[in-house]
Amino acid sequence: MRHILLSLCLMLTAAFSHAEAEQVNPQVILQTSQGTIELELFPEQAPETVANFLTYVDDGFYNNTIFHRVIRGFMIQGGGFTADLDRKVTRAPVRNESNNGLANLQGTIAMARTSNPDSATAQFFINAADNPMLNLRPGRMGYTVFGRVVNGMDVVIKINNLPTMMKGSHRDVPEQDVTIEKAFRKNAQ
Template identity: 65%
Template sequence: MMKRLLRRAAAGCALSLCAALPTQAGTLVAMETSAGTVELELFDEQSPKTVANFLRYVDQGFYSGTVFHRVIPGFMIQGGGFTETLERKDTLAPVENESGNGLSNGRGTIAMARTRDPDSATSQFFINSVDNARLDAQGDQPGYTVFGRVTQGMDVVNAISAVPTRIVGPHRNVPETPVVITEVRRLAGDTPATAQ
């Protein structure tokens, strides 16, 4: 009797978790870095504005030559806003926060970095190296918008997470040896939409 109840409870939990995950394949991108390649599936339906924002930067070649400038083991790796010399790149207008999309900052997800202003995300993103549900929307408090997940290359994320870091001016957790993003590109079959 108890085993049957536990099995039903486990099945119910599994179904509720699956319900929160995207069911259709989204846009696929490859992020080439000096540490290896990370492939991502973007959640076009759940985070449409955020994905469109990210892809504008991808299609412009914006991320080429940027670095992972903030690496915190057991938390996340952040990049997409600074050059190797830690010069901030000019960005597009901020994107509206979509953290109420039902997606969680789980291990291997990619989310938008932002300031305390929920609608301040521009080009910077982070990849969660562990489950970080505390970064999710909580009630009426916005969280950090998840807009994709790693499909290949989590070993690269783990390797970046383990690099030695230092303080450089106002920046903490900067890799001692820069981890450079050489290119982010759409994978075959995923082409830019017609500009509107």
């Protein structure tokens, strides 16, 4: 009987370990000209946003785009412009999922949008500080958080501290281009 219970416990442990391995959140690597940033995405909390972001990653859309807006102590924004500040053509916007319980805390990644809550396409930002004013509030949709930095927060801070300038009609553009050389799913290079 004891041998049967031990075998059963081992089988259950193996089954739970296998189930946990299947529940790993997707991870994305951003290789930038300033270093590597590794992201963990949260598809359970923001399914449409994560699917949208991963489609852009898988299509190579983010390769050779820049972080075009950097505000010290606030965030770094990228994913929509070439080094010449030409806006890339995107797919249709996704529904705002800021009511998912996630907050714009330091190190989280969220979707950039216009004043229309459902206007997010490809541009994203990484919070360089806690930014509660970007969260969902009564009567106002927030900015959808859909992941977090798991490695490379030092790179985010380094980018966030770069000097910026006005370039054409764009404010807060890093004086030195910060390029996303390549974006890809971890373990899928």
